[in-house]
Amino acid sequence: MSEAARALLHRLERLRTSVAALVAARSADDPTAGDPLRGLYISPETATRIVNAPAPQLPAPDGPFTPEPGDRLTAVAAGFGLTVLDELILLAALAPDVDRRFEQLYGYLNDDVGRRRASVALALELAGTGSYDPVARGRLHPAAPLVDGGLIVVEDEDRPLPGRALRVPERVVAHLLGDDTLDGQLGDARVELLAPVPGDESATADGLAARIAHSPRPVAVHLRERRAGSGADAVTAALRGAGRPVLHHRPERAEAATARLLLREARLRGAGTAVVVELPQDQPGPYVRELAAGDVTVVFAGTEPYDPGWAPDAGLLALEDTAAETAPLAAWSEELPSYEGDLADAVGPYRLGAGQVRRAARGARALAGFEGVPVGLGHVQKSARLLSAPLLDKHARRVRPAVGFGDLVLPDEPLALLHELAGRARHRDRVLGEWRLRTGGGRGRGVVALFAGDSGTGKTLAAEVVAGELGLDLYVVDLSSVVDKYVGETEKNLERIFSEADRTDSVLLFDEADAVFGKRSEVKSSHDRYANLESAYLLQRLEAFDGIAVLTTNLRANIDEAFTRRLDLVVDFPFPDVELRATLWRACLAGVPQEAGLEAELDACAKEFELAGGAVRSAAVTAGYLAAGRGSPVTAEDVRTGARREYVKSGRLVPGVGAAWTP
Known part of the structure; x- marks a missing residue:
């Protein structure tokens, strides 16, 4: 059993004492305490007892509470700004999720065997107050830390507040029991948890990223990037190098619900946790307003300029990304120390940030390892091209170069x-x-x-x-x-x-x-x-x-x-001269089976037919098809036929023929 689970069970045992006292107080003057159908109906005697009963007054547990080692509820209270009353409400709400004995006890205290979670009235009563206390009711307001922070969900909206049930999300319960697994809903939303890498000095080389990582207080920053991902990667590397975990979000759509989950996850993990977001371009205002809470370091990175209307009261710092101002050759050299050749020449065309360079280098090493050869130019180019491939297919046709x-x-x-x-x-x-x-x-x-x-x-x-x-x-x-x-x-x-x-x-x-x-x-x-x-x-x-x-x-x-x-x-x-045309003919037919003596015919065609390179290639293709149809090598007549057809296509007179030649 983890220290966190042991500490939480210790708290719940203390709560069970309070629940037992409340059960004893209720059953002492309850004429239906022994009725097996209690909670399924309300008898006249029960109604009379409820009318004449005084307001419940149960004191909070006596004496100060000293948390055990590993107690996470104290850290959560600090991270979310909870009061002592909030802690007691949260503990009462999560008890059935950890110890199922509380389900039966809560069913009895709620006078309803089907309602086995703590109601608002029951949780406040166990905390030493009641639903008549406006301050206590305010702790369950939508803007209060418990609800706004996502620690408690107040269900049953159609009921009056005292009778509404309290539910603690499973991620919060799991965290308090010592589970640090990332919230599954965030995993589906393309959120990645990156562990700190303390001592990585290369990750803090960029001045702006280092200042964000080492800021003495949480900051909210909008970082305008020259290239998508470059600034986000640099800040992420700097934060991890400074020993801070990072929640890196690449959303397809900026949704406020996801922002609330991110904020809760960051607060659960502690004050050093930062959030880095690669903002999409589709109206991120509600998302930014939700996430820029002020108590968590948040970096919004994107190529779009900052809009003050996104979060006018959040105090965001609008900064320009400087990570892409210089070529990250040092990062390439560090990742590929054994590269043979001019590395600067190989990576010069790629404008990648430091983090993207590391991913591209890892891909190049993996590809070379798969082939069982040292990392070469082709591995670097293929890996880098995959990271920087544009999304232009709607307006442009992609050509994967196959010539040199x-x-x-x-x-x-x-x-x-x-x-x-x-x-x-x-x-x-x-x-x-x-x-x-x-x-x-x-x-x-x-x-x-x-x-x-x-x-x-x-x-x-x-x-x-x-x-x-x-x-x-x-x-x-x-x-x-x-x-x-x-x-x-x-x-x-x-x-x-x-x-x-x-x-x-x-x-x-x-x-x-x-x-x-x-x-x-x-x-x-x-x-x-x-x-x-x-x-x-x-x-x-x-x-x-x-x-x-x-x-x-x-x-x-x-x-x-x-x-x-x-x-x-x-x-x-320029239009090719005779010498260039002869070279073009030979280059186009270099891989084609040819009859003996065709070289002289190619020189003659170069002199007789004034064709550009594209026309020469088309003529060579025609000659190839004619030869393939016969099942024999390309002949001089095949070449001349192809050249004549190119002349006819352009409406020109065929050399040596009085009129346009017709094949």
Whole structure:
């Protein structure tokens, strides 16, 4: 038996003495005391006795009570601000939940064998007062600590207060008996109990998080994060490093009922327990008001700005998250000390907080252990990508990159610019953050590039290559789900995309970007004015963008010059010359069985047919299907047939033929 259970039973034995005295007093002048049907009906004699009986006066137990070691009721009273009267009421209410003998005794004292819990009148009588005492009745008011704190539930709302039953939730009874298991209702609500990790100095590195963790008194803080979860993770780590348990809540919806359960759990566990909440975006006002009680350290973290209307009287501190201002390379190095290679280069594209880094590193180690190999670049990228995957599927199509720079056939200049684009994405935190090369005006740390060139020159492929090089997913924005005929809806859809891309790690691709990033025009009608408003919104949003975006266009001249000024890089994709076209043909057919002497034919096709890379690939696919249909290797005629069909598709004259060739 635990010390807590032993101490509680000692208290209940003391209560049983009071109950026995009350039973003796009731039965002494009760003519129906021996009636086996007592409590099932009220006889005239019983009614007369009730009318003539004086008001009950039972003194409280004599002498001061000295709690035994492990007594949790005293600690609960301190944590919830209970009075001595509150303690006695709580003890009387929970007695049947621990010792079933009280059920029968309470049934007798309630004059109803079916009512085996303490009524309000009975609990107050056992506490030495009665339901005639306004102060005693006030201890069961909805705003009183016993009820408001969730320690007691006053049932039977249709009855008068003295006859209402008192119930103690099972979580409270279990805690008083020594059970520290998390409330099952909180587990269902996505609450995690995190034990303290004292002595973890790395967890308290961030100054703001350390100040919250070591505050001499409970504080309520709203922490606005640059990235979802980064600030919450930093504060959680700091609190645990300071030796404090943390209740970490990631609610799908912010409900006041869950906040009350959280507050009760924190108070039951003691003054050092803190609550860290990753706030959702759906009207968290009632939740915040309920949880910001002032006697428990509570940190509300979220990307949305603080709204004073949430809890105007709570005295919340509105602070900005500083944990994401610098790249957490130290946390990566600490978690992966044996990583072979340039760790800074591998993790540069990921903007994760310290806590997220630790989870990603654990995932990378587990994945490498499963494969039986040392932790490598692929393990780190896969684990980090899972933590930072955006939720853009409604407005964008996800592409898991499966190509690299070896698959690109481009001149040296655009190839070098693509490498520079990947480098900018990796090192932006160092250059714009540590080296302070970011301009003012609220400009973000985003990397935005424009890929310009004719159709089929490799712009989309290049975006996929850059994403694959960075270990990120590519999201191709679906313009049909973004552009809306109603005024203002297009901007709302774009804002959802930009906001999600800001908070997570991915490469955003706006294919055919001139549809939304086109030039502004002179206002001649209301349509022109609203179109210009859309462009103005995009100009402002690009300034504050924190993610990685690629715009592609076939006509660079259609892009507004104001957008061009905000671009980090402009990469021109030239139409391939003869040498590049020959290389493209060989690259597309590299894995295909070929007849002898096909190399010379590929050089001839490169000279005769002026095709871009996309058209060359389509022609190679056609040649492959023709060969597969015959069950033989690809021949020169297959290649020429594919090239001619691409000419016909574009409406061009086939070389060596007087008119458009028809297959």
